[in-house]
Amino acid sequence: MEIRTNQYYLQEILHSCIDCGKTRWVRITDGSPRNLRCQSCAGKARPHKHTTINVGYVLVWIQPEHPLFRLARKPEKLGLGSYVRNNRLVYGNALCAFGFTPDEVVDILKNMFVHHKDGNKLNDELSNLELKQPGTHRSLHMTKVWEVYKNISHVERWQ
Secondary structure, three states: OOOOOOOOOOEEEEEEEEOOEEEEEEEOOOOEEEEOOOOOHOOOOOOOOEEEEEEEEEEEEEOOOOOHHHHHOOOOOOOEEEEHHHHHHHHHHHHHHHHHHHHHHHHHHHHHEEOOOOOOOOOOHHHHEEEEEEHHHHHHHHHHHHHHHHHOOHHOOOO
């Protein structure tokens, strides 16, 4: 580990980029290199397992090279990568394993809903997912809403 002091009296360490391995001098902040990637790698989109939760669903970051990238939320606008709902990705991968091509899978999933049987949007196990047509899926959820609504008295509804 080689350390030096630059012309501004800041300490730097000779560090290798974690992506390409290029060695360069990096400023030390709190005892560790300030940047783990070189400037050219830091600006590139890279594959990572980045997930987030949006409206209860787990979203996974995928790259344009992924076979099911067309399932992504706005693939044409975000040339570097995009988010896709994990339940759709899990079901799509299962369909691919059954012999469907990625293009066929995308066409199927674009016109269908992947429904969580137990109602838990975070449970993306394949055994908990099923494919539903839009009308069937909507009526399934509206039936649940109606069951709650009809059990509320008329006075409670309008308060």
